[in-house]
Amino acid sequence: EPPEIAGDPDTVREGRAEIFADKSNSVFFNKAQVNNRDLSIAVLRWFVLKRQEEHDAQLKGRRADIPPEQHADGLDPATTGSEDTALRKESSLKAPKVLEALAASGLRAIRYALEVDGIGEVIALDNNEVAIESCKRNIYHNGILASSKVVPHLADARIYMLTHPKEFDVVDLDPYGSPAAFLDSAVQCVADGGILMCSATDMAVLAGGNAEVCFSKYGSYPVRGKYRHEMALRILLACMESHAIRHKRYIVPVISVHMDFYIRVFVS
Numbered sequence: 501e502p503p504e505i506a507g508d509p510d511t512v513r514e515g516r517a518e519i520f521a522d523k524s525n526s527v528f529f530n531k532a533q534v535n536n537r538d539l540s541i542a543v544l545r546w547f548v549l550k551r552q553e554e555h556d557a558q559l560k561g562r563r564a565d566i567p568p569e570q571h572a573d574g575l576d577p578a579t580t581g582s583e584d585t586a587l588r589k590e591s592s593l594k595a596p597k598v599l600e601a602l603a604a605s606g607l608r609a610i611r612y613a614l615e616v617d618g619i620g621e622v623i624a625l626d627n628n629e630v631a632i633e634s635c636k637r638n639i640y641h642n643g644i645l646a647s648s649k650v651v652p653h654l655a656d657a658r659i660y661m662l663t664h665p666k667e668f669d670v671v672d673l674d675p676y677g678s679p680a681a682f683l684d685s686a687v688q689c690v691a692d693g694g695i696l697m698c699s700a701t702d703m704a705v706l707a708g709g710n711a712e713v714c715f716s717k718y719g720s721y722p723v724r725g726k727y728r729h730e731m732a733l734r735i736l737l738a739c740m741e742s743h744a745i746r747h748k749r750y751i752v753p754v755i756s757v758h759m760d761f762y763i764r765v766f767v768s
């Protein structure tokens with residue numbers, strides 16, 4: 501039996517999750533990024549609802565195409581609003597599968613599992629063994645719901661994403677600094693209709709502090725100006741788009757924000 505959350509002084513609470521404080525600092529945890537995680541949860545909740553609504557609308561359309569006498573319940577949905585259970589069963593929507601590609605302590609993955617109703621499996625990847633061990637402890641500490649949904653996995657995110665094409669409805673990239681090295685594999689890993697969430701903390705580069713580095717990482721030259729944070733968002737989005745298009749895909753920005761010391765974009 502996993503232990504109950506204890507409110508131990510050696511633990512840190514955020515949202516509904518509690519993780520063990522890592523005194524050695526060998527596993528990344530940034531308290532200041534609580535807004536990043538909160539916003540991501542809000543976007544995920546919206547995504548789960550929107551996906552269900554779109555699925556229901558599609559099902560209604562398909563049912564409307566079937567003559568009433570062929571409906572399983574023999575009733576015309578136009579007059580009764582009843583659902584064709586056979587059709588619904590056949591096309592039931594699977595809970596969205598999430599990849600937290602750079603998981604560290606697993607806090608974000610655990611919060612997604614505990615705080616987003618209707619979420620499916622959350623795979624928490626990290627290429628650091630110490631991080632994955634801490635992730636396992638934290639998942640266990642957060643009880644049965646977290647343990648049943650969050651799966652920790654030691655792997656290089658780039659290889660994992662490349663070898664799981666279009667497998668995840670949600671892919672989350674939250675790297676140290678720049679996400680540039682992960683974008684090409686990430687855009688291939690998201691399922692059609694899915695969402696890619698991406699942070700970048702290398703603001704000095706994106707906001708014009710080092711134009712050459714920005715060009716080499718993102719393919720854009722930044723300019724220094726009052727609008728530099730908005731420009732940083734546009735540079736990241738353009739880079740994501742350029743990777744997507746190489747694989748005959750495209751992006752639609754949903755929310756793009758500059759917060760505290762980083763930027764975060766959500767694209768479908």
Ligand SMILES: C[S@@+](CC[C@H](N)C(=O)[O-])C[C@H]1O[C@@H](n2cnc3c(N)ncnc32)[C@H](O)[C@@H]1O
Nearest residue numbers: 528602603604608626627628656657674675676
């Ligand atoms: C900024 S931390 C992630 C923080 C976490 N998402 C959160 O919200 O608390 C970045 C993590 O990415 C991991 N990482 C770096 N390169 C990686 C790679 N190629 N594959 C998998 N994990 C990687 C690091 O070990 C580190 O734990």
